[in-house]
Amino acid sequence: MAGAVADPAGRAEFRLMAGVALADVLDAARRLEGVAHRTPVIRSRTLDALADAEVFLKAENLQRVGAFKFRGAYNAISRLPAAQLARGIVTYSSGNHAQAVALSARELGSHAVIVMPSDTPKSKMDAVRGYRAEIIEYDRYTGDRESIGRQLAEERGLALIPPYDHPHVIAGQGTAALELLTEADDLDALVVPVGGGGLIAGSAIAAKGVRPGIRVIGVEPEAGDDTRRSLAAGKRVRIAVPRTIADGQAAPIPGELTFAVNKRLVDEIVLVSDAELREALRFAVDRLKLVLEPSGACGVAALLCGRVRPAPPRIGVILSGGNVGAARLAELIAGR
């Protein structure tokens, strides 16, 4: 990855196998300035008392499109040459990355094609269409979204922006941690949700780049512990497609690039159950006054359940997103 700017800290060791370095996160931060929200860092004394630590919550549920995904998508798309922007972009996602690509493409004057399962909830399709993106549906049981995406890219000359396994996407996702570490000094640990691994890879590059001693702790749903297993095995392990309410973390295998970063920079993965995620969602509503989607609450769940032990004095947590919808939130709170 061409370092567009020098790494001011001169930490060349962070230019890793995956080709993403602190300099790339810093460069992404400059591209996102005035485009992405600089989301607030939220404090709760109740949570501090329960977690036995000072906790700093980076509220990416308040990011544009309701999730950190906007950072990576915009960073990647903004780096495409004008001729490519004119031809367009393609991705596959039924979740937050779909909206992030659709909005970024619109903002950058490009055209996005989103490959989505035909049983995607209408509200999510409408959100993507609202950003003027084109939807190509496929059958999630018989189709292969990655090959459909690649084929569309080839046939129509579109740039493929995958949800996590892409250096510019990883660099963009790291900007949330960078902002958090700028605002909350002296963090001892950073707790980050893990799905395909893009958010934690970018976060780890940013956090260990500016604060080498920080512990980076990933959180996976119990049913979707592919990264924990993969780190234990020293290589990417595929599991059965996870059944979990944390739909943002249902990847069955870590990404190639993301795993190359994470096996070097992630210190630990902890797990939370769906019941613990529900409890954390309820806590977020009752005490934090924040709407989180299940994946967005996994860091809070890990702290409330004492999974980070011994609790370091100052902990940063990335609340990854809040796209759950009022009706579904009511169901989840009621335990359905």
Add this chain to the structure above:
Amino acid sequence: MAGAVADPAGRAEFRLMAGVALADVLDAARRLEGVAHRTPVIRSRTLDALADAEVFLKAENLQRVGAFKFRGAYNAISRLPAAQLARGIVTYSSGNHAQAVALSARELGSHAVIVMPSDTPKSKMDAVRGYRAEIIEYDRYTGDRESIGRQLAEERGLALIPPYDHPHVIAGQGTAALELLTEADDLDALVVPVGGGGLIAGSAIAAKGVRPGIRVIGVEPEAGDDTRRSLAAGKRVRIAVPRTIADGQAAPIPGELTFAVNKRLVDEIVLVSDAELREALRFAVDRLKLVLEPSGACGVAALLCGRVRPAPPRIGVILSGGNVGAARLAELIAGR
């Protein structure tokens, strides 16, 4: 009210009949530094598009105790002499002011007595007891909370800190608007919930003090329009106890001190229905990813319903609180 500090802007005209001036708000801000949260200002491009304005949301639902009330209570109690703090404090409230007084008293090493209706939900009583306050119950149909409070104050030598009709409470509530105007330049209007009138009185003093041309617009629930009627009549008008989901705005008559401020500084009062408040709560969950109580959402409701017309280019809105609870939020969203 003794001006503990000089008014740096020299705007003596803001030392009003009610005895609260910009200098008092500035002084309250200094007392609250490091004690109250400096709550974030949240932006939503979706809301901007629907309101046809740039909207800056001051998220007091993220304040300590979940509402702006902590500001006024702490400011008032922190000014009591040590001997009074040793004797203790009394107030009457079943809502956010009760928790605000209880927490402030604990933080300042004092003892709080809270007069609450005996049918107050257990969760609210537990929250107050959690801050180690003493609860005195009364029958809301036969008892008079104000006289019970005054009697307790006399008998036990307690300082009475009423929910809104008190100059130090008003000054403290004004600090949220002060922060908002510091962070969001050039606001043309400020939209503020109106219950007893303490929040909007403090907000108007702060806002017109630092930006004399700003329009201050209050929002009341349709059923609880005592301040709108009072402003129209030029004197305090009592209405029947309002039936509305906005329990934080169910006052039947404006406060004396607050009305003295508001009749000079408030430009307009607009009304929203309970159905519109529910819609705003749903919008807050779906799009803003914030949990608001009905009163906390009335500014958003007013903008979504086009009550502020013509919409000025840049509008600040105070989201006053988020104490609704997960189960009740689910009910309200479902339209119950």
